[in-house]
Amino acid sequence: MEIVRSQRRNGSDGSGSAASLPLYKSAPSIEFRLEEFGQYAIDRLRVLQAISDGLSRGKKPKEMENLVSEQWRANMKHQDADKTLRKDIISHFVLRLVYCREEEMRRWFLSMETALFRYRFRLQNAEAQKSIMNELQLQYNVLGNAEYETIKDKLTEAARSVNFTSNPETVFYKVPFEDVPELVASRRVFILKGFAFVPRNQVVSLVCTIFRSNISKALALTNRKWRAMIQDQEKDRIAPMVEALGNVYLGPDYSKPKDCAEISLKDINQLASTSFPLCMRHLFGKLREDHHLKHQGRMQLGLFLKGVGLKLEDALAFWRAEFSQKVGAERFDKEYAYSIRHNYGKEGKRTDYTPYSCQKIIMSTPSTGDHHGCPYRHFSEENLRAALNKMGVGGRAMDDIMDKVRNRHYQLACTLTFEATHGTSCETGINHPNQYFVESRKFFESKNKQSQPTA
Amino acid sequence: MTKEKEDNNRDDPMQIDSNRVPTGSLLTDYLRIYYGKFFPYTDMFKWLAYGNDGKHPGCDSSYFGRREFSFTINSDIDEVYLRFQSFFNASEMETSIKAKCPTKIDIGAVYTVDPAKRHAYAQSGFNPIERELVFDIDISDYDDVRYCCSGADTCLNCWPLMTIAIKVIDTALREDFGFSHILWVYSGRRGVHCWVCDSRARRLSKEQRSAIADYFHVYKGGENSLKKVTFSGPLHPFLARAYTDVLKNEFEKWVSTQKLFEHEERFHKILQLIPDESVVSELAEKWQGNSVRWEHLKHMLQSGSKKTQGLRRCIEEIVFSYTYPRLDIQVTKGMNHLLKAPFCVHPGTGRICIPIDPKKCEEFDPTSVPTVAQLIEELNANASIGADNYVEKTSLAASVHLFRTCFLEPLIKTCKDELENAYNTKIQQTKDSLNW
Numbered sequence: 001m002e003i004v005r006s007q008r009r010n011g012s013d014g015s016g017s018a019a020s021l022p023l024y025k026s027a028p029s030i031e032f033r034l035e036e037f038g039q040y041a042i043d044r045l046r047v048l049q050a051i052s053d054g055l056s057r058g059k060k061p062k063e064m065e066n067l068v069s070e071q072w073r074a075n076m077k078h079q080d081a082d083k084t085l086r087k088d089i090i091s092h093f094v095l096r097l098v099y100c101r102e103e104e105m106r107r108w109f110l111s112m113e114t115a116l117f118r119y120r121f122r123l124q125n126a127e128a129q130k131s132i133m134n135e136l137q138l139q140y141n142v143l144g145n146a147e148y149e150t151i152k153d154k155l156t157e158a159a160r161s162v163n164f165t166s167n168p169e170t171v172f173y174k175v176p177f178e179d180v181p182e183l184v185a186s187r188r189v190f191i192l193k194g195f196a197f198v199p200r201n202q203v204v205s206l207v208c209t210i211f212r213s214n215i216s217k218a219l220a221l222t223n224r225k226w227r228a229m230i231q232d233q234e235k236d237r238i239a240p241m242v243e244a245l246g247n248v249y250l251g252p253d254y255s256k257p258k259d260c261a262e263i264s265l266k267d268i269n270q271l272a273s274t275s276f277p278l279c280m281r282h283l284f285g286k287l288r289e290d291h292h293l294k295h296q297g298r299m300q301l302g303l304f305l306k307g308v309g310l311k312l313e314d315a316l317a318f319w320r321a322e323f324s325q326k327v328g329a330e331r332f333d334k335e336y337a338y339s340i341r342h343n344y345g346k347e348g349k350r351t352d353y354t355p356y357s358c359q360k361i362i363m364s365t366p367s368t369g370d371h372h373g374c375p376y377r378h379f380s381e382e383n384l385r386a387a388l389n390k391m392g393v394g395g396r397a398m399d400d401i402m403d404k405v406r407n408r409h410y411q412l413a414c415t416l417t418f419e420a421t422h423g424t425s426c427e428t429g430i431n432h433p434n435q436y437f438v439e440s441r442k443f444f445e446s447k448n449k450q451s452q453p454t455a
Numbered sequence: 456m457t458k459e460k461e462d463n464n465r466d467d468p469m470q471i472d473s474n475r476v477p478t479g480s481l482l483t484d485y486l487r488i489y490y491g492k493f494f495p496y497t498d499m500f501k502w503l504a505y506g507n508d509g510k511h512p513g514c515d516s517s518y519f520g521r522r523e524f525s526f527t528i529n530s531d532i533d534e535v536y537l538r539f540q541s542f543f544n545a546s547e548m549e550t551s552i553k554a555k556c557p558t559k560i561d562i563g564a565v566y567t568v569d570p571a572k573r574h575a576y577a578q579s580g581f582n583p584i585e586r587e588l589v590f591d592i593d594i595s596d597y598d599d600v601r602y603c604c605s606g607a608d609t610c611l612n613c614w615p616l617m618t619i620a621i622k623v624i625d626t627a628l629r630e631d632f633g634f635s636h637i638l639w640v641y642s643g644r645r646g647v648h649c650w651v652c653d654s655r656a657r658r659l660s661k662e663q664r665s666a667i668a669d670y671f672h673v674y675k676g677g678e679n680s681l682k683k684v685t686f687s688g689p690l691h692p693f694l695a696r697a698y699t700d701v702l703k704n705e706f707e708k709w710v711s712t713q714k715l716f717e718h719e720e721r722f723h724k725i726l727q728l729i730p731d732e733s734v735v736s737e738l739a740e741k742w743q744g745n746s747v748r749w750e751h752l753k754h755m756l757q758s759g760s761k762k763t764q765g766l767r768r769c770i771e772e773i774v775f776s777y778t779y780p781r782l783d784i785q786v787t788k789g790m791n792h793l794l795k796a797p798f799c800v801h802p803g804t805g806r807i808c809i810p811i812d813p814k815k816c817e818e819f820d821p822t823s824v825p826t827v828a829q830l831i832e833e834l835n836a837n838a839s840i841g842a843d844n845y846v847e848k849t850s851l852a853a854s855v856h857l858f859r860t861c862f863l864e865p866l867i868k869t870c871k872d873e874l875e876n877a878y879n880t881k882i883q884q885t886k887d888s889l890n891w
Contacts, residue, residue, distance in 0.1 A: 161691040177632060178659070181666035187691040191606045194655070196632025 028089050043075040044091035048112040068119035098245045100223040114212040143172040158190035173198045180206050262309040275440035277433045278375050280304050286371045291326035297372040307355035307434040311346045357432045358411050376410040393420045476805045485827045486556045500545035506870030513878030523563030523570045539570040558802045563791035583791045588651035590619045591786040600777045607645050619705050619815045620780035623697045624694050625813040636866045639811040643801025668787035673779050684775040686768035706774040716748040800827045810855035825850040
């Protein structure tokens with residue numbers, strides 16, 4: 001990221017249109033402070049996560065428009081329009097750096113930024129929209145009169161089929177059908193010999209596809225540049241911040257369980273079968289079965305148990321009981337006990353490590369012999385169905401969950417699992433395995449209270 | 456009829472019963488001969504190389520080798536499925552097929568690297584990059600609307616459903632999407648496959664394939680919904696054309712061949728698609744004769760005397776429900792879905808998966824498609840009279856000829872032109888960059 005002297009006026013800084021909706025075509029020549037680097041990125045991330053949440057809950061376009069408008073106002077907007085634009089551009093490019101590094105991250109970032117752009121575009125007035133379309137050089141795709149005459153009947157037919165009356169004044173854009181997949185899929189446009197004829201009122205789809213395609217290419221490029229030189233050049237300044245931003249999770253960290261939420265070893269089996277999310281059930285089960293877990297598995301499960309209220313002494317006893325069956329108590333004490341104490345902040349830097357969030361777990365990539373990661377992401381359909389079956393999930397709920405998995409909404413799949421196994425709805429959605437546990441305990445506790453005789 | 460005892464002299468022809476569908480070791484023997492004499496290796500190579508046959512300086516000689524094939528091999532014990540087979544050229548492909556004698560050959564995608572070397576590139580770069588746009592239509596998906604056959608069977612009465620599908624989809628692919636190199640293949644028993652081979656089609660992303668699949672997706676709804684086709688307003692030009700040019704008349708024929716209005720449970724199904732109780736009961740009461748019923752229904756729904764919502768497009772909905780193509784959407788959406796290769800032998804019927812000319816699809820008769828047994832018999836007959844080029848004098852010749860003239864030759868010409876243009880552009884660019 002270059003930090004260059006002058007901050008140029010909007011519109012001529014090469015990064016976007018004169019309107020308040022930039023296209024992020026190239027890294028801006030804007031000077032800004034390192035603190036703004038992190039804070040702006042986090043603010044934008046809040047907006048993107050809200051969009052992600054809204055989309056996976058199936059919010060309608062109008063609701064999404066409102067959501068985007070609110071979130072933007074709450075997190076990004078500044079009284080001064082110039083300052084808003086500046087923050088907009090900086091935060092986008094910073095997040096590009098953060099999210100270019102892994103495929104899953106790129107995919108997520110691309111989808112959310114495109115969605116953000118789509119709804120912001122819809123909220124712009126006609127003038128602003130036209131200006132953006134000119135930025136994308138769509139004026140060259142306007143359907144000429146001669147050709148219009150030859151197909152106007154079909155254009156009218158297509159328009160009527162989606163309840164829209166076109167008139168001779170309606171502007172049409174002639175673009176390759178590949179540019180408007182959504183319109184083709186829903187048969188909302190007339191297509192002829194590989195070209196789609198998009199009326200002005202459907203142009204959002206076209207603009208978004210182009211935007212998406214541009215950002216996608218940019219991300220791939222940024223990734224290469226990052227790996228090739230920036231990561232190294234910036235290893236003392238920006239790289240650590242980028243790394244940290246990649247793990248940002250905007251919720252409670254569950255590192256300090258409430259005192260009354262302590263759990264004891266004798267309860268652990270019971271708790272595992274009723275209140276652990278699938279990822280932890282799986283790790284727990286494998287630990288019991290193999291009397292061993294590889295490093296990442298130990299980290300993921302170990303920190304989770306810490307978050308759930310397992311005290312250090314109990315944790316040591318628990319892990320020793322399992323591992324000593326495989327490697328012997330002595331080896332356990334020599335080789336594994338240290339890292340458990342390390343997790344609890346009793347060794348080395350004495351950092352109190354926080355349990356992993358869903359985002360972090362989903363991003364990890366287990367390989368042969370590993371059992372960590374998110375099962376909704378990594379299990380085959382068959383294995384996932386079997387695992388969910390064991391939890392008591394079946395029928396309609398199973399289908400809904402598999403549907404979410406197919407669409408890569410892993411956290412939603414987990415939320416649905418929670419709902420299916422507890423028989424209650426989980427409005428907030430699961431973002432953290434410890435949250436799953438806490439919600440589950442809350443549910444069972446209130447159930448117990450209800451069944452107790454009143455005083 | 457029993458098979459003649461084998462003797463060591465290979466020149467003696469096998470005794471063939473061309474009416475019997477070969478299975479087990481008999482199938483393997485037939486396949487050995489089929490792969491030995493009939494399978495068109497060179498044509499298949501020319502097709503899938505798309506001009507990259509090493510003759511032009513702009514060729515990519517690695518292209519063919521990056522294509523995935525898969526073999527299904529039946530041994531005495533069980534069935535083995537071998538994925539990620541790849542071949543450097545036609546000769547290697549031929550050797551491998553003859554050696555392994557697969558009961559089925561599938562064609563997959565072209566990957567970034569040779570599938571055989573995929574493990575070396577696992578993390579970074581083993582991805583599908585090109586793949587034909589494909590469609591798979593099975594007549595068993597229409598079991599709820601055909602009464603002459605069900606499941607894997609088909610006859611000349613219900614085969615027209617496939618003809619309809621070919622017409623509707625082929626026209627749309629050419630007219631709407633602008634594709635021209637389209638191969639339709641009989642799947643060997645109960646359906647058809649479509650391979651769209653334009654380079655533009657091969658480079659479509661998953662999202663774009665999905666969009667095309669959805670464009671064609673009209674017949675929707677699971678087993679629980681009664682009404683699978685709903686039109687809320689005037690039809691999109693594609694659907695209007697399909698209706699006017701093909702479906703409307705075909706449905707009239709279907710009414711007659713399937714006797715849709717002669718049997719109560721059959722016309723009851725149609726009545727279920729009408730969203731107006733009063734219309735339904737009025738019709739149910741009045742009906743006496745046969746074809747009169749359909750005319751009566753049409754008249755009633757079109758007269759406009761009933762203003763109920765949802766009646767305006769009811770006729771079209773009925774027609775589409777019965778006749779509109781029912782695709783296996785997942786086959787089209789995926790980029791690396793493996794689809795059976797043309798000219799395979801269908802192990803269930805012994806029939807060859809031969810190409811169908813879309814312009815003459817009405818003439819196609821699935822019951823007279825050559826079988827592997829028949830071909831071998833013809834081969835033997837030719838050999839015994841000492842004829843030359845005896846493979847060319849069998850029933851397969853016509854299919855290979857069709858493949859070449861209607862599909863392969865135009866395709867190769869286009870590929871060569873594209874290669875030439877790309878090559879010239881590259882040369883020009885190099886020249887330009889040297890100028891300063």
